Amino acid sequence: MRLLSTRRRHPATKTIVLAMALFLMGALYAALAPTPRSSADGGMSTQVEEGKALFAVGCSSCHGLNGEGTSQGPTLMGVGSASVDFQMETGRMPAKAPGQQLPRKENQYTDAEIAAIAAYVDTLGPGVQIPEPEQYQSSELEAANGEERARLIARGGELFRTNCSACHNFQGGGGALPEGRYAPSLMGVEDKHIWEAMRTGPQQMPVFSEETLTDEDTKAIIAYLENLHGQPDSGGLSLGGFGPVGEGLWVWVLGIGGLAAVAVWITKKGVRAK
Ligand code: HEC
Ligand code: HEC
Incomplete structure (x- = not known):
């Protein structure tokens, strides 16, 4: 206490005393407060x-x-x-x-x-549980021969185009939504998270319950995305992965644009030749 009183003027003293008081109160509380009783059903x-x-x-x-x-x-x-x-x-x-x-x-x-x-x-209420790997990983896929594997992936692609591509784009590259929101790219998203996103519907995304997409369906979709994103880019411009729309658009812009440029050039030449 002598130490404290001689240094009472020191600006840090107040803080130290306060901290000591708080610590003491905390210790007292911990010692005296009744230990929280666990709930009746045997406790959490x-x-x-x-x-x-x-x-x-x-x-x-x-x-x-x-x-x-x-x-x-x-x-x-x-x-x-x-x-x-x-x-x-x-x-x-x-x-x-x-x-x-x-x-x-x-x-x-x-x-x-x-x-x-x-x-x-x-414990707050029944909801969707964290899945076991069997629910989202298709073990058949690894074992399957090329033909079966291709069939599963094709089915996944079909389901993806029906249920997901409106927001996530044909190749899962993501896309804009109204009001400044967006559906993110699905490139590199873990299999478990794809399953959980489908079943819980984060933010603007709808919930796909088991009635809409069975676990078998989700496996096919996951296999499709895995296959799609595991594939190296087939070269050339990806054109944003918009599929035929993107490519058609570029042909239109470059093709028609090119023709227009040539037409202008020809008329100019013609004028000069006069
Ligand atoms: C109505 C639009 C919409 C549809 C349809 C939709 N999603 Fe989504 N999805 C979203 C939005 C928006 C997010 C971002 C949510 C967030 O950030 O919390 C998202 C997020 C995700 C994520 C998380 C990605 C990450 O970065 O963690 C996955 C995986 C996913 N969606 C998969 C799917 C699959 C598979 C389908 C089809 C079965 C689907 N989505 C259908 C809008 C959609
Ligand atoms: C700054 C505020 C904030 C904090 C902190 C926060 N959240 Fe959230 N959380 C939100 C909002 C807002 C949403 C709704 C997002 C949406 O749907 O647009 C949300 C949504 C969620 C959802 C999705 C609910 C559903 O309907 O599926 C879960 C799960 C969640 N939060 C868990 C957590 C957990 C666990 C923590 C702590 C580690 C946490 N949050 C901390 C604001 C917060």
Whole structure:
């Protein structure tokens, strides 16, 4: 105490005393507060408790302390662990601020932390669960001979063009949506995340439930995308991967443009020749 009183004038003293007082209060609270009793049904697992604590720190400001939602973010009751897994592993969540579109970014959490938060969100209400590899990886594909493999990929391509290309473009290259939003490129997206995106429908994307696309369908689509993006570019200009529309457009612009240029050149020459 002598030390403190002789240095009372020192600007740091106040801060140190305050920190000591806070520490003391914290220690007292920890010693005296009743240990939280676990709920009647035998208590939450440690993983869920861990998830709840992480959620309180990183997510509750927008999603509410119990995932009930706030003006800054929707309720997470019943979204399920698959949605949390997708949103966190692709770095979309935690969002920095609610914006036009919350893009992919570097994920700052460990796998164990994400699993804990996902397990906690699962306790809020029944939702889509994180898939097992059998649900999205077609083991038949590796085993299949060339012909079967080609058939699965072709089916996936058909399903993709029917259900996805309106937003993600024919080759999954992504595209613009109204109101400044966009569907991202699907190049290099992990198989599990493709499955989770289909089943949970992030942001503007519709949910494709099992009634719309069975797990077999999702496997075909994933196989199609894998095959498409595993392929080296076949050379030449990719023209944005818009398929026949893009190529037709370029032929139109260059072809007609070229003809017009030639026509102008000829008339000029003709005028000069006079
Ligand atoms: C700055 C606010 C903010 C923070 C912090 C935040 N979120 Fe979100 N979250 C949002 C908003 C806004 C949406 C809705 C995005 C949309 O659909 O346009 C959302 C959507 C989600 C969804 C998708 C819900 C669905 O319907 O499928 C999940 C899951 C989610 N957040 C989990 C989390 C988790 C887990 C954390 C903490 C690690 C977190 N969020 C932190 C704002 C936030
Ligand atoms: C109505 C437009 C729309 C349709 C149809 C649609 N999506 Fe999406 N998709 C989006 C949007 C918008 C996002 C971005 C969501 C976000 O940022 O949270 C997205 C995101 C994704 C992602 C995440 C990519 C990433 O960068 O992490 C995948 C994977 C995906 N979609 C696959 C599909 C598949 C497969 C289909 C068809 C079965 C499909 N989408 C149909 C609009 C659509």
